[in-house]
Amino acid sequence: MPTRTQIARGLLAVLIFGGSLELFARLDDYISYGAPMWGVYNAETLYVRDAIGKRGIPHARFRKWGLNALGYRGPDLIAGRPTVVCFGASETFGQQEREGSEYPRQLEQELNARAGAQAYQVLNAAYAGQTVRTATLRVPEIAAMARPAAALIYGVPASYIEPPPLDAPPVPPGRIEQPRFELRIVDRVRTLLKGMIPSSVQTWLRTREIRADRGAATAVARLPEANIQRYRDDLSKLIAALRQEGITPVLVTHVDAFGETLSDSDRALLTSWRKFYPTLQEEGFLDMERRANDAVRSLGAETGVPVIDLEKAMPTAPANFTDFAHFSDAGAAIVAKTLADGLLPILNRE
Amino acid sequence: MSQVSILYAAAVLVVWMTARVSSSRPFRLWIYLAASWIFYFSLDARFLPLLVLSSVFNYHYGRRIRRRPRVALLWAGALVNVALLGVFKYLPAFQALFPDSPFWQHVRQIALPLGLSFWTFQALSYLFDQYRGDETRPSLGEFCLYMGFAPTVMSGPICRVGDLVPQFRAPFAGSWESVREGAQGVWVGVGMITLARMLAAGHGGFGVADAFALRGPLGTADAWVMLLGYGFQIYFDFAGYSRLVIGVARMFGFQLPENFDRPYLSTSVTSFWQRWHMSLSFWIRDYVFLPLAMSRREVWWRHVSLVISMAVFGLWHSASWLFLLWGVYQGLMLVGHRLWQQLRRGAAPIGPRWLRSAASWLLTFLVIILSWTLFRAEGASHAAGILTAALIPAAGLQLPGGFVLLVLGLVAGYFASQLAVSRIPQRAPGLLSWLPMPARFACYAAIFYLAVFRAAEAQGFIYAQF
Structure with missing residues (x-):
């Protein structure tokens, strides 16, 4: 039997080991990214909440993501240079790409390379979780600050699986709620485990998590038509708001990592997508994407807004995606080229 | 730490335990050789046959040099090894001199076998040592293990036959x-x-x-x-x-x-x-x-x-x-x-x-x-x-x-x-x-x-x- 002293020494050793790991994680953040040693450090520290919703803090930085003076990702805008604004969510923000490889930044390089001069700049007005509705509310402010000539709208249909109620009360402005204390080592351990655990085990764990998150709610196999209609209506309002400000809207169809036939790894990927939206069954996602893109095309035809059909142009090769819908550097480059193809004639016309 | 690193660590553990419980030296040798070749195959499957071929060739050539230590024979053997390096390592670099030639475009595509420079230098030192009358007489298995030894095959250290082969022959020394x-x-x-x-x-x-x-x-x-x-x-x-x-x-x-x-x-x-x-x-x-x-x-x-x-x-x-x-x-x-x-x-x-x-x-x-x-x-x-x-x-x-x-x-x-x-x-x-x-x-x-x-x-x- 271990003595009390041995137990105490063992506990102390565990405490020192764990505490040191946490300290090294903070030191690592400090050295690598200039992060504060103490206090909370996560992606949400980039934002505050105003009357409309989340907005970036000017010049804030989290790891590889840096915001400009307007609170949007990327460098500061240059006055007088024609600007294209990109609306979207995490795919547009560039969740997975290396810094400078997110598609809005690559689009800027592509446009300028084709123009043979620094003729254009692209404002990345997206953040993870942004909906078409909040983007619409931001239009007057962006129009006043950046005076964009055109706006690319890369809507995310998945945000309409469980949309907030239309009469939801606004969240009061202020700082985004953060825990008082967080262990940074925990996030690293989670990422490490993700890389170590076989995909089949991860899928099983996700399935259990989905079941727990869903609770008593029923999971539907097909997204109700009302949700698609709401997506279409919100896009329509965004187009109207942009036109009112004299900005040319351009719609872009949404693209995901799935081809015509699904492999086992595709099914695992669908489960990981569903983890964020437990009330829609896996097969419902592909159907939702198809119907939402049809809605985008029909809206474009109806309103005379040009549509860049990224869904048709983008190969669904695994190398182009890091998960179900987020782009790799290579994928973002294809997106940028496709968008530049569609956008340049419009910009030239403007 | 990825799944692959865990797999390698597990493989090291399995090989270590097998070697520890085995009292047969030849069995241990073959276990090491199989593990080394599987390791090389896992890193660069295309070139395992080249490593095996080079091992077998140099082994027999070294025996021949030992029996008839002639300088011409030594240089011919060395030349074969240098030619191997030349084809895979140096030839593609010359493509820059002939940018428009379709032949050189193909040459440029030649991939460098993993660790080629390291194990080829090991082969060369073996030939030179045999010529000089080195007393180490490896068996084919021992020589193949010397060439493809998992810890060194990728990037050295460049070993000599006289250093490694006696250790392959010694009883298992993997103590705690x-x-x-x-x-x-x-x-x-x-x-x-x-x-x-x-x-x-x-x-x-x-x-x-x-x-x-x-x-x-x-x-x-x-x-x-x-x-x-x-x-x-x-x-x-x-x-x-x-x-x-x-x-x-x-x-x-x-x-x-x-x-x-x-x-x-x-x-x-x-x-x-x-x-x-x-x-x-x-x-x-x-x-x-x-x-x-x-x-x-x-x-x-x-x-x-x-x-x-x-x-x-x-x-x-x-x-x-x-x-x-x-x-x-x-x-x-x-x-x-x-x-x-x-x-x-x-x-x-x-x-x-x-x-x-x-x-x-x-x-x-x-x-x-x-x-x-x-x-x-x-x-x-x-x-x-x-x-x-x-x-x-x-x-x-x-x-x-x-x-x-x-x-x-x-x-x-x-x-x-x-x-x-x-x-x-x-x-x-x-x-x-x-x-x-x-x-x-x-x-x-x-x-x-x-x-x-x-x-x-x-x-x-x-x-x-x-």
């Missing part, structure tokens, strides 16, 4: 003590690799590669900081890797030759080349420099031999003018050091001893750090730009402050740690056991953090390209 020693080596190696990766990743997304990608006029501080960064990156990377594989081999009871011995503490270029990539340096000394130098008696020829040997050292890395120049530069520095020694022989020493040592160290350090320009630059004009900035004082600093601090901090930390290590009392057998318990566990946590969270961010091992 050797496992402990080996594990310490692995930890230290992983820690060093992590430091290399920290330099590669840099600060705020700006690393060593980004520094070398800077264009436009560089300041003198820019040039020295980027050279320091690269000099320490390549040292931590390769020395860490060497320490790691020596540690893994030690767990099985094998004693591999050391590859690095704190080279940046050298007080002369001659001493540096006895402490940097030692297995290749000694190979060049034994099989290039000594035969060359002994072919004539004149002193000047010894100096020429030194320069030629170091040029071969440079070309071993790649067929490029910059590597050739790098080798010639090192050769000239070695000759310069010899001449200086001759000049000072019998002369009264200048200044106190510590000052002479410090000045020698600083000069050696600067000469070596400056040489990394030729090793790393992307072309002659790029190298010229860096050298000009380093040697002709120019104001201005393009490099981000965070990156400069990271490089200088790591360099200062390295020298401080070397100073501390030299003062540690050798009371306890363990690497950290002399520390009080809280400090010891904090160190374990540091090593664990570096190994698990930082070394996992794989960014390519620099020497794998050679």
Whole structure:
């Protein structure tokens, strides 16, 4: 039997080991990214909440993501240079790409390379979780600050699986709620485990998590038509708001990592997508994407807004995606080229 | 730590346990050989047949040389090995001379087999040793294991038949003590690799590669900081890797030759080349420099031999003018050091001893750090730009402050740690056991953090390209 002293020494050793790991994680953040040693450090520290919703803090930085003076990702805008604004969510923000490889930044390089001069700049007005509705509310402010000539709208249909109620009360402005204390080592351990655990085990764990998150709610196999209609209506309002400000809207169809036939790894990927939206069954996602893109095309035809059909142009090769819908550097480059193809004639016309 | 690293670690454990319980030497040998070939196959499946073919050919050819030690036979065998290197390693480099030729376009596509330069040099040393009458008589299995030995097949250390084969024949020496020693080596190696990766990743997304990608006029501080960064990156990377594989081999009871011995503490270029990539340096000394130098008696020829040997050292890395120049530069520095020694022989020493040592160290350090320009630059004009900035004082600093601090901090930390290590009392057998318990566990946590969270961010091992 271990003595009390041995137990105490063992506990102390565990405490020192764990505490040191946490300290090294903070030191690592400090050295690598200039992060504060103490206090909370996560992606949400980039934002505050105003009357409309989340907005970036000017010049804030989290790891590889840096915001400009307007609170949007990327460098500061240059006055007088024609600007294209990109609306979207995490795919547009560039969740997975290396810094400078997110598609809005690559689009800027592509446009300028084709123009043979620094003729254009692209404002990345997206953040993870942004909906078409909040983007619409931001239009007057962006129009006043950046005076964009055109706006690319890369809507995310998945945000309409469980949309907030239309009469939801606004969240009061202020700082985004953060825990008082967080262990940074925990996030690293989670990422490490993700890389170590076989995909089949991860899928099983996700399935259990989905079941727990869903609770008593029923999971539907097909997204109700009302949700698609709401997506279409919100896009329509965004187009109207942009036109009112004299900005040319351009719609872009949404693209995901799935081809015509699904492999086992595709099914695992669908489960990981569903983890964020437990009330829609896996097969419902592909159907939702198809119907939402049809809605985008029909809206474009109806309103005379040009549509860049990224869904048709983008190969669904695994190398182009890091998960179900987020782009790799290579994928973002294809997106940028496709968008530049569609956008340049419009910009030239403007 | 990825699934692949866990798989490799599990494989090491399985092979170790199998070797420990096995009392049959041949069975153990075949287990090692199978494991080594499977390891090579997992890294570069295309070229395992080439490794096997080269092993079988050199084994039989070495036996033939031993039976009839004729110089023509030796050179023919050496030529086959050099031709192998030529086809896979050097030929693609010549495509630049014929950019429009479809034939050379195809040649450019030839991939470099993993570890080719390392195991081909092992084969060459075997042929030379057999010619010289080396008494080691490996069996085919032993020779194949010598060529494809898992810890060394990828990037050395370059071993000799006489060092390894007797160890293959000895009883299993993987005691708990050797496992402990080996594990310490692995930890230290992983820690060093992590430091290399920290330099590669840099600060705020700006690393060593980004520094070398800077264009436009560089300041003198820019040039020295980027050279320091690269000099320490390549040292931590390769020395860490060497320490790691020596540690893994030690767990099985094998004693591999050391590859690095704190080279940046050298007080002369001659001493540096006895402490940097030692297995290749000694190979060049034994099989290039000594035969060359002994072919004539004149002193000047010894100096020429030194320069030629170091040029071969440079070309071993790649067929490029910059590597050739790098080798010639090192050769000239070695000759310069010899001449200086001759000049000072019998002369009264200048200044106190510590000052002479410090000045020698600083000069050696600067000469070596400056040489990394030729090793790393992307072309002659790029190298010229860096050298000009380093040697002709120019104001201005393009490099981000965070990156400069990271490089200088790591360099200062390295020298401080070397100073501390030299003062540690050798009371306890363990690497950290002399520390009080809280400090010891904090160190374990540091090593664990570096190994698990930082070394996992794989960014390519620099020497794998050679």
